[in-house]
Amino acid sequence: MRLILLGPPGAGKGTQATFLAEKLRIPHISTGEILRQAIAQKTSFGILAQSHLEAGELVPDSLILALMRERLAKQDALGGWVVDGFPRNLSQAQALDHILQILGQSYPLVVNLNVDTESLIRRMLQRGRQDDNENTIRRRLEVYQEKTSPLINFYKKRRCLININGNLPVMEVTRSLEKELSLESQI
Ligand code: AMP
Secondary structure (H helix, E strand, C coil): CEEEEECCCCCCHHHHHHHHHHHHCCCEEEHHHHHHHHHHCCCHHHHHHHHHHHHCCCCCHHHHHHHHHHHHCCHHHCCCEEEECCCCCHHHHHHHHHHHHHHCCCCCEEEEEECCHHHHHHHHHHHCCCCCCHHHHHHHHHHHHHHHCHHHHHHHHCCCEEEEECCCCHHHHHHHHHHHCCCCCCC
16 A cells, blocks of 8 residues: 655644554655754755744755655555655656556555644644744745645545544544544454
């Protein structure tokens, strides 16, 4: 199974993606995590990405696309994956279509986690990640509205969008995901 978790920052994409990847025994690929690791390790990639993360802006497409082209072609990703944090804008979504075509991988299901703005801000402030300060949070929400939210329509048109109410407690969101993806009977 190939899954993309879509939703605003703080919606719980990482938490649900971790759960789904474990349940389905497929890799969880988080572009945000990969970037944070690269920054911590001070790789050249991390150094290029750092200022963008700190400002709450998107990292340039060229960097992210090079990263994802390589990651999705790895052996462990051939049988399926759960991706969170990518694609983040229309050109990344179009590029992903192209990458999947080249790799001969089937089209993903896209889970859209809907969460109220108030809850998003509260969750991010509780999380306390380095890019979770008030200014960055505000900018990330704007960037989501401007650049990422058009993907909801993009995937709706491709008939692969599943809407999930992400305002509920974590376990209940997980349960509705299991139901929508028909995973209840799987181990
Ligand atoms: P996340 O952990 O998904 O909220 O991502 C944290 C930050 O990493 C974002 O605010 C962006 O600066 C950067 N980032 C993560 N994924 C992408 C992406 N697909 N394209 C551009 N920037 C990204």
